[in-house]
Amino acid sequence: MKKLNISKTSRSNFITYGMVIVLAALMMILDGAGVLSSSMRGFLVPMCIYIIMAVSLNLVVGILGELSLGHAGFMCIGAYTSAVFSKCMVDTITFAPLRFTIAILIGAACAAVFGVLIGIPVLRLKGDYLAIVTLAFGEIIKNICNVINLGVDSAGMHISFDKASDLNLAEDGQIIIKGSQGISGTPKDSTFLVGVILVMITLVVILNLINSRTGRAIMSIRDNRIAAQSIGIDVTKYKLMVFTISAAFAGAAGALYAHNYATLTATGDKFNYNASIMILVYVVLGGIGNIRGSIIATIILYILPEKLRFLKDYRMLVYAIVLILVMLYNWSPKMQEYREVLRLKLKAKFGKLNKEESIT
Amino acid sequence: MTFLNYLINGLSLGSVYAIIALGYTMVYGIAKMLNFAHGDIIMVGAYIIYYSMTSFGIDPILSIVISMVLCTVLGVVIERVAYRPLRNASSSLAVLITAIGVSYLLQNTALLMFSANTKTFSSVVAIDPIKLFDGQLTISGEAIVTIAVCIVIMVGLTLFVNKTKAGQAMQAVSEDKGAAQLMGINVNGTIALTFAIGSALAAVAGALMCSTYPNLTPYTGTMPGIKAFVAAVFGGIGSIPGAMIGGLLIGIIEILGKAYISSQLADAIVFAVLIIVLLVKPTGILGKNIQEKV
Numbered sequence: 001m002k003k004l005n006i007s008k009t010s011r012s013n014f015i016t017y018g019m020v021i022v023l024a025a026l027m028m029i030l031d032g033a034g035v036l037s038s039s040m041r042g043f044l045v046p047m048c049i050y051i052i053m054a055v056s057l058n059l060v061v062g063i064l065g066e067l068s069l070g071h072a073g074f075m076c077i078g079a080y081t082s083a084v085f086s087k088c089m090v091d092t093i094t095f096a097p098l099r100f101t102i103a104i105l106i107g108a109a110c111a112a113v114f115g116v117l118i119g120i121p122v123l124r125l126k127g128d129y130l131a132i133v134t135l136a137f138g139e140i141i142k143n144i145c146n147v148i149n150l151g152v153d154s155a156g157m158h159i160s161f162d163k164a165s166d167l168n169l170a171e172d173g174q175i176i177i178k179g180s181q182g183i184s185g186t187p188k189d190s191t192f193l194v195g196v197i198l199v200m201i202t203l204v205v206i207l208n209l210i211n212s213r214t215g216r217a218i219m220s221i222r223d224n225r226i227a228a229q230s231i232g233i234d235v236t237k238y239k240l241m242v243f244t245i246s247a248a249f250a251g252a253a254g255a256l257y258a259h260n261y262a263t264l265t266a267t268g269d270k271f272n273y274n275a276s277i278m279i280l281v282y283v284v285l286g287g288i289g290n291i292r293g294s295i296i297a298t299i300i301l302y303i304l305p306e307k308l309r310f311l312k313d314y315r316m317l318v319y320a321i322v323l324i325l326v327m328l329y330n331w332s333p334k335m336q337e338y339r340e341v342l343r344l345k346l347k348a349k350f351g352k353l354n355k356e357e358s359i360t
Numbered sequence: 361m362t363f364l365n366y367l368i369n370g371l372s373l374g375s376v377y378a379i380i381a382l383g384y385t386m387v388y389g390i391a392k393m394l395n396f397a398h399g400d401i402i403m404v405g406a407y408i409i410y411y412s413m414t415s416f417g418i419d420p421i422l423s424i425v426i427s428m429v430l431c432t433v434l435g436v437v438i439e440r441v442a443y444r445p446l447r448n449a450s451s452s453l454a455v456l457i458t459a460i461g462v463s464y465l466l467q468n469t470a471l472l473m474f475s476a477n478t479k480t481f482s483s484v485v486a487i488d489p490i491k492l493f494d495g496q497l498t499i500s501g502e503a504i505v506t507i508a509v510c511i512v513i514m515v516g517l518t519l520f521v522n523k524t525k526a527g528q529a530m531q532a533v534s535e536d537k538g539a540a541q542l543m544g545i546n547v548n549g550t551i552a553l554t555f556a557i558g559s560a561l562a563a564v565a566g567a568l569m570c571s572t573y574p575n576l577t578p579y580t581g582t583m584p585g586i587k588a589f590v591a592a593v594f595g596g597i598g599s600i601p602g603a604m605i606g607g608l609l610i611g612i613i614e615i616l617g618k619a620y621i622s623s624q625l626a627d628a629i630v631f632a633v634l635i636i637v638l639l640v641k642p643t644g645i646l647g648k649n650i651q652e653k654v
Contacts, residue, residue: 067453121635124642128394128456132589133638136631139586143628161622273582277460284457317468323461324442331454332445 013207016292020203023299024196031192039306045260047302048195049253052202054282054294056249059206061280062289063215064242065222067131070118072275073138074247076266077114078107078254080145080177083186083264087176088152090187100189104198104255111251114141115244135273145266150177182265183258190260198256202249207291209245218242281319285326361496366619367612372503372572374611375510379565380588381595381603382517383558389534389598390554391447396459397438398562399585400466403578405431405563406570407474410481420484420567427563435559436552438462444548463582470578478577481570506568513561514604521600530554534598583627587614590634596644605645 006014027044030036053071060068082103093099118137125133149160152174177183209215218238220228229235258264269275286297305315329335380402387395408427412418418426442462446455487501521527532540533550541547569584570576587610595606610630617629637644 061453065451065453067456121639125638128388128452129593129638129642131394131456132586132593133635135586136590136634140628140631143625147622147624161625273586277464280457280460288453313472316464317472320461320464320468324458324465327454327458327461328442328445331449331451333448333450334445 009211012292013211016203016207016295017200019292020196020199020295024192024199027192043302043306044192045190045195045256047299048192048199049256049260050279050282050302051199051295051298052249052253052256053279054286054298055199055202055206055291056246056253057279058283058286058289058291058294059209060242060246061283062287062291063210063218063222064239066239067128067280068134068243068246069131069273069276069280070134070136070138070141071246071250071279072271072273073134073141074111074114074250075254075257075275076138076141076145076271078111078251079258079264079271080183080254080266081110081251082107082255083183083258084150084176086187086189086259087183087185096187096189099187100194100255100259103189103259104252107255107258108248108252111254112244112248115247116240118247119240119243135276138271138273138276142266142271145177145182145271146180148177149175149179151175180265180267182263182267184263186258186262186264188259188262190256195256198252202252203291205245206249210291214238214241281323284323288330361493362619364497366615368497368499368503370612370615371608372500372506372611373615374591374608375506376565376569376572376607377584377588377591377611378510378604378607379513379561379568380584381592381607382513382600383561383565384589385592385595385597385599385603386517386530386554387558388592390530391439391443391551393443393452393455394459394589395443395555395558396456396585397462397466398558399581399583399588400463400470401431401435401559401562401581402566402569402585403470403576403581404434404466405566406481406576406580407470407479408563409484409567409570410479410576413482413484420486424484424564424567427567428560431559431563432556435555435562439552439555444551467578467582474578476577478575481574481576483571483574484567485571500572502568502572506572509564509568510604510607513564514600517557517600526550526553587627587630590630593634593644594637596646599644599646602644602646 027036031041031044053075057068057071060066060071085106086099086103089099089102093102114137118134121130121133144161147161151158210219217228217233218241220231220233221235221238225235282298282301283294285301286293286295301319380398383398383401384395387393387398405427408430409420409423412423412426413420442458443455446458449455483502485501485505487504489501490499490504491497492499521530529540529545529550530553532543532545533547537547540550565584566581570580588607591606591610592603593606594610595602595604610633613633614626614630618626621629
């Protein structure tokens with residue numbers, strides 16, 4: 001029998017793809033059989049959205065090794081721009097899949113443009129400063145989305161940052177964004193299938209990026225920036241690239257979000273710093289740098305609180321404690337030492353080397 | 361005259377930011393970490409004062425002292441339990457994410473203990489407002505006290521850091537932890553002391569802030585905390601006079617932005633200032649440029 005020659009990384013990638021496809025198929029079969037409750041069905045699209053968000057944030061946090069706290073801001077940009085497009089084009093392009101595809105691309109492209117813009121300060125900053133700048137950026141976006149008014153009439157677009165009545169629209173005009181009331185009446189194009197396809201695209205792009213020459217360059221920046229620079233790796237270029245890719249996927253997730261609800265507003269906790277942190281929690285608990293972990297953590301952490309209603313008040317408290325404990329367990333030098341000792345003890349007891357140990 | 365009124369409001373808000381920023385800047389200067397939970401310690405401090413004043417009827421000044429003591433304990437405990445084990449971690453991301461976790465923990469504990477309902481904080485200041493120019497210019501008692509307290513703290517801290525042994529130890533630790541340890545300085549103790557001072561200042565800031573802006577919720581501390589960090593970065597992180605200048609400027613920018621540009625965009629303006637500052641001068645107004653050594 002001929003043995004297929006598949007490298008370890010591509011096998012791992014195929015497990016990830018397979019897992020997503022099997023889960024998605026299972027959900028669709030359950031949905032088709034009418035077993036899913038209506039609340040569960042309502043979770044399917046948001047789950048895809050947050051998986052895309054977590055995976056793309058993991059690219060920045062886990063692979064590039066920088067902390068971004070404005071990921072929800074990129075999602076906000078994607079959501080608003082794609083919703084504006086869909087509302088303007090709802091009568092022009094009547095074929096919904098085409099319109100939605102363009103809307104997603106526009107959402108992703110606009111978020112990517114902002115990714116480049118925010119990437120420019122990234123070049124000069126690192127660590128905590130970068131975290132705070134991305135946070136600031138996310139808050140600026142949310143603030144602007146909360147006050148902007150946008151209308152369209154035969155003369156073109158009108159923008160006002162004060163009141164919707166300041167738009168001075170002509171008779172045939174239509175208000176698209178109405179301040180803090182946001183955008184209403186976006187066509188509901190998001191389906192679970194679209195969500196799954198987007199998740200798969202995200203995974204294929206990001207996993208292949210990580211296992212490419214580029215990906216290794218990015219990881220070398222994370223592990224030792226100065227050493228990477230000294231062997232001729234263009235730190236600026238790769239950082240900007242990671243930021244832009246991550247932002248683009250967040251924008252696509254935003255487009256999915258905007259087309260999943262009848263109204264889109266930037267008020268409350270949807271796009272602010274708390275939303276970004278929520279995604280960070282998914283990434284950290286799934287394992288920083290582990291894409292498959294992010295998917296699993298997102299699914300579990302998204303469904304769990306809804307299933308455990310009685311724990312609802314304690315949900316965030318539990319998350320906070322778990323977050324601290326996971327960080328201490330994984331990163332504390334003392335803990336790492338202890339784990340190493342424990343591992344050696346176990347090895348002595350069972351007298352067997354597993355694969356990982358034989359490498360080190 | 362309205363401009364002068366805004367300016368005084370800005371100075372008063374800025375003084376609060378300056379006091380919070382001092383906590384950030386000292387901790388950052390010494391432990392090289394962004395203590396995300398600092399803003400939430402302000403909130404905890406304000407709740408302690410609120411309950412000791414309303415439920416126990418304790419005198420405002422004594423309430424502030426109690427709050428300072430409890431916040432100091434809280435700050436030191438957080439440092440000991442959550443931050444110290446990660447001090448030598450291979451990634452600086454670890455301690456930052458842990459700090460976010462601590463911030464969440466404090467917020468959600470407060471949410472469970474005190475509920476999300478807004479509490480109306482009664483002012484701790486009992487000074488009548490001063491009216492100047494036939495009542496055209498009103499300076500509230502809170503504003504006077506806040507600005508005065510800020511100056512006192514600022515002068516006190518500068519003297520402490522430069523003239524006392526503990527202060528010198530702080531400077532040494534912030535320069536080089538290893539060398540400081542070799543000189544016989546208790547590094548862990550010094551860092552704990554810094555957290556203690558920062559947290560006590562947070563309690564004072566909480567009292568002053570909630571006297572002027574009386575709505576107290578579990579999320580009260582978050583935004584001022586982030587803005588104070590902006591102030592610390594603006595002034596040059598690690599620098600005590602920098603925190604003062606940065607805080608005052610951010611306060612004035614916020615109030616003037618609210619008054620003359622847009623009340624809803626005031627936060628966005630403050631954050632835009634941060635991004636511009638970091639683009640133009642990443643080390644802030646009074647920050648030192650540190651060269652990275654391999």
